[in-house]
Amino acid sequence: MTEPVRAVVLLSGGLDSTTVLALAAAEGRETYALSFRYGQRHEVELASAARQATRFGARAHEVVDLAHLGRLVAAGTSLLRASSEAVPKDSEAAAGEIPSTYVPARNTLFLAYALGWAEVLGAGEIWVGVNAVDYSGYPDCRPQFLAAFERLAAEATRAGVEGKPLHVRAPLISWSKSQIIQAGRAAGVDYADTVSCYDPRVEDDLPRACGRCDSCRLRRDGFTAAGVPDPTRYV
Amino acid sequence: MTEPVRAVVLLSGGLDSTTVLALAAAEGRETYALSFRYGQRHEVELASAARQATRFGARAHEVVDLAHLGRLVAAGTSLLRASSEAVPKDSEAAAGEIPSTYVPARNTLFLAYALGWAEVLGAGEIWVGVNAVDYSGYPDCRPQFLAAFERLAAEATRAGVEGKPLHVRAPLISWSKSQIIQAGRAAGVDYADTVSCYDPRVEDDLPRACGRCDSCRLRRDGFTAAGVPDPTRYV
Numbered sequence: 001m002t003e004p005v006r007a008v009v010l011l012s013g014g015l016d017s018t019t020v021l022a023l024a025a026a027e028g029r030e031t032y033a034l035s036f037r038y039g040q041r042h043e044v045e046l047a048s049a050a051r052q053a054t055r056f057g058a059r060a061h062e063v064v065d066l067a068h069l070g071r072l073v074a075a076g077t078s079l080l081r082a083s084s085e086a087v088p089k090d091s092e093a094a095a096g097e098i099p100s101t102y103v104p105a106r107n108t109l110f111l112a113y114a115l116g117w118a119e120v121l122g123a124g125e126i127w128v129g130v131n132a133v134d135y136s137g138y139p140d141c142r143p144q145f146l147a148a149f150e151r152l153a154a155e156a157t158r159a160g161v162e163g164k165p166l167h168v169r170a171p172l173i174s175w176s177k178s179q180i181i182q183a184g185r186a187a188g189v190d191y192a193d194t195v196s197c198y199d200p201r202v203e204d205d206l207p208r209a210c211g212r213c214d215s216c217r218l219r220r221d222g223f224t225a226a227g228v229p230d231p232t233r234y235v
Numbered sequence: 236m237t238e239p240v241r242a243v244v245l246l247s248g249g250l251d252s253t254t255v256l257a258l259a260a261a262e263g264r265e266t267y268a269l270s271f272r273y274g275q276r277h278e279v280e281l282a283s284a285a286r287q288a289t290r291f292g293a294r295a296h297e298v299v300d301l302a303h304l305g306r307l308v309a310a311g312t313s314l315l316r317a318s319s320e321a322v323p324k325d326s327e328a329a330a331g332e333i334p335s336t337y338v339p340a341r342n343t344l345f346l347a348y349a350l351g352w353a354e355v356l357g358a359g360e361i362w363v364g365v366n367a368v369d370y371s372g373y374p375d376c377r378p379q380f381l382a383a384f385e386r387l388a389a390e391a392t393r394a395g396v397e398g399k400p401l402h403v404r405a406p407l408i409s410w411s412k413s414q415i416i417q418a419g420r421a422a423g424v425d426y427a428d429t430v431s432c433y434d435p436r437v438e439d440d441l442p443r444a445c446g447r448c449d450s451c452r453l454r455r456d457g458f459t460a461a462g463v464p465d466p467t468r469y470v
Contacts, residue, residue: 106351
């Protein structure tokens, strides 16, 4: 019997990353779920991530705390504000207040942690839920970025240099929300139990979505387009 | 007058990274020093990093705590131990105990944080003290790795995609320890105040090196080869 391939799965607990976890499990991967804590609103999402990790039989679920990254961002922006004549006009930092949940070089950092864990585990794959349709504004959600990270990984670790490259799997990259939902349902995802909302509440021990934010809207439109009743619990 | 180029400098407080900071300052860069805390022994080194940041006029010095990474490594290794028949024979994890200071995918992670800070600051360069001569065993100290990270950075951020690529500067990459020491002295480094030892002590408020570890030996040989008296304070 062949050993299963180990896969680190970036898992926020939202619709996309839960679908990715389900797809990795359906392909027979031995999964290791990795989440990140940054900003307060994520606690509800992280609780969902933990439930999904259990549901899909992840061997482990680890949460990396990025609180210190907030300090880095704050230090950067306050330095820039202090010398505002020197602020580069076209950078994101110049566009005004940076929200507390903003993570610079976000997917580079997430993938770097995933690579580190993959190295320890001897995992051959990292699965990510990036989706070029929804996030076309983010450079680090494009196939070119993921390909560049794969090439980096091949140079970064002993396994890579010895010819056992790490593969970045991004099955959703060109799918519509409706396609994602259909694939996820086929792989056993219960979308009632995933959290996509930017401002979720917990009522009666269940996460509830606001139904009004961009993320809620995208998600609801996805269910409509998929011809599937929206199972989301709203406030 | 042209604005100075902003540069994030990875600074451990040791001989190599302090030299790099001095070289960046000598080239007129506006420097932002970035250190990482992982493992206990680093407190003496971090104190040295803070002094060097001040000495060479860094605009800021931030320390990112990687304590949570230790949990990731521990979780990985204990999982592997629990199913030892599944441990890949040729991975680093299989080589026995992993020291608490071991950072998997180390330079990928350090550079990812540096990239994030660079994005916030609008910095055009990251300076690193990697050196292919001393650390030939580490894939992520090779020029190929740094080139791959530059290509990743070009795809990872808005600035990169808009044709303002981030440059990774690694001036020490092919230098001998003796060359590093000579260049650093010319750039104003006081090596008595840098900490390279794996097991440093503090006595009379001054850091002191053990004089026996690999790092101390390499360093002492470097001063000998450079024809310079070793200014290191030993226990």
